Amino acid sequence: MKYILAHDLGTSGNKANLFDETGRLVATHLESYPVVYPHAQWAEQNPDDWWRAVCVSTRALLLEIPDARDNLAAVSFSGQMMGVVAVDSNQRALRSAIIWADQRATAEAEWLAEKIGADEMYQRTGHRVSPAYTLEKILWLKNHQPDVYAQTEKFLCAKEYAVLKLTNAALTDFSDASGSNVFDLETRAWRVDWLEKIGVDAKRFARVVPSTTIAGQVTRAASEETGLRAGTPVVIGGGDGSCAAAGAGVIDAGECYCNIGTSAWLSFSSRAPLFDAQQRTLTFHHVHPARYTPMGVMQSAGGAREWVANQIGQVSDEQIADVPIGSRGIIFLPYLIGERSPWWNPRARGTFVGLSTSHGRAEMARATLEGVALNLKLILVALASQGARFPAIRLIGGGAKSFVWTQMLADVFNTPIHLLELNAEASAWGAAVVGGIGVGLYRDWNIANANARVTRVVAPQRERAEQYQALAARFEKVYRALEPLME
Secondary structure (H helix, E strand, O other): OOEEEEEEEOOOEEEEEEEEOOOOEEEEEEEEOOOEOOOOOOOEEOHHHHHHHHHHHHHHHHHHOHHHHHHEEEEEEEEOOOOEEEEOOOOOEOOOEEOOOOOOOHHHHHHHHHHHHHHHHHHHHOOOOOOOOHHHHHHHHHHHOHHHHHHOOEEEOHHHHHHHHHHOOOEEEHHHHOOOOOEEOOOOEEOHHHHHHHOOOHHHEOEEEOOOOEEEEOOHHHHHHHOOOOOOEEEOOEEHHHHHHHHOOOOOOOOEEEEEOOOEEEEEOEOOOOOOOOOOOEEEEOOOOOOEEEEEEEOOOHHHHHHHHHHHOOOOHHHHHOOOOOHHHOEEEOOEOEEOOOOOEOOOOOEEEOOOOOOOHHHHHHHHHHHHHHHHHHHHHHHHOOOOOOOOEEEEOHHHHOHHHHHHHHHHHOOOEEEEOOOOOHHHHHHHHHHHHHHOOOOOHHHHHHHOOEEEEEOOOHHHHHHHHHHHHHHHHHHHHHHHHHO
């Protein structure tokens, strides 16, 4: 039996997953690490925490499945996107990683919009100018920590740092590169002309390759740290959003899914980028070499639910289900760390509106779930206005474990929700698919559906869908009324 070791380097931890040659999940191990918020709008992690998690989780799986070490076809990666790790010539991280949730580079984003042109950047990269992206964060480093910038050999994302530590190779793939704000989706190459114009050295960017590329082999040094056999092939893999698409079985054009994890997004597979006249949505490259993943992404979903629970205490699904639609008049805006789709406002803030002495923890907990669902509804409307169709939506991520949230999403979207056999491990399964295809263990992309079988369909309820349609209008009015105050 041959195996694929797929690491999913997320925001809260690394989940190492061992899949066999049939696509069956054999074993999994989660190793957590923290996020640090030094200032408002800042979010950082220690890259060496990622590497430690990779090493510890790898050893745990090899101990659990003793024959895996000598029968490992490949190691592959899924990783959080849009961050930046500054690495020197000795492969040492020069500072903490600035991760996807970080919104500090607002001035740099405004400068880029003037220098390159906001519309030009959106039409070429599929993304609007925003402090969420890698290029803006690199400019922040150049402006505020020039000593770090000067010492940087390569700017990498999370999974690329782990691949570097494993193989000594500094590469990126189409999907992670497409979250940089400087990658041309049509030519699949860095916009070197833009980098020259803004004074950023293109040599500091890693070489871009397809997601299925074998980056290298496990070195002797990495073998000692991880327990992997030296010489084991390492496939570069993809960004977590694009891996999640493959893991959800969303390969063919038109297939769609929703992910609710720390953040959340609604996406589908297409043969070409999708550009919105209002720039509410964005397009990443798929891990499939000939596909794209147009989507809308929100900053805080499961993260908002966790934050509220930390403040008021845990509330069960059963208690939330006892609260009627609309949370007895409470509206929650889940913009705790700014927002991307559809508003693209880094200054947006989380808000409870309509609180009274008659409300309790259950109403606040339900309002939190509804706030996330209603913002995702705005994303669905934006994608649909560009011609996207959603006859059914596959749901993955931690949010799919909540029976209240799944029914709520079906009602808010007024669309059937499909729950999958492999749920929380969808990004890792996508990475395994990429790795298996990269080394020839899996013949083609049809293997993606091996673990993406639909196990349950949650149908929308007509009366509830009508109630949520009215609530969605209120939700949008509340944001627009408060938007000036958020400045």
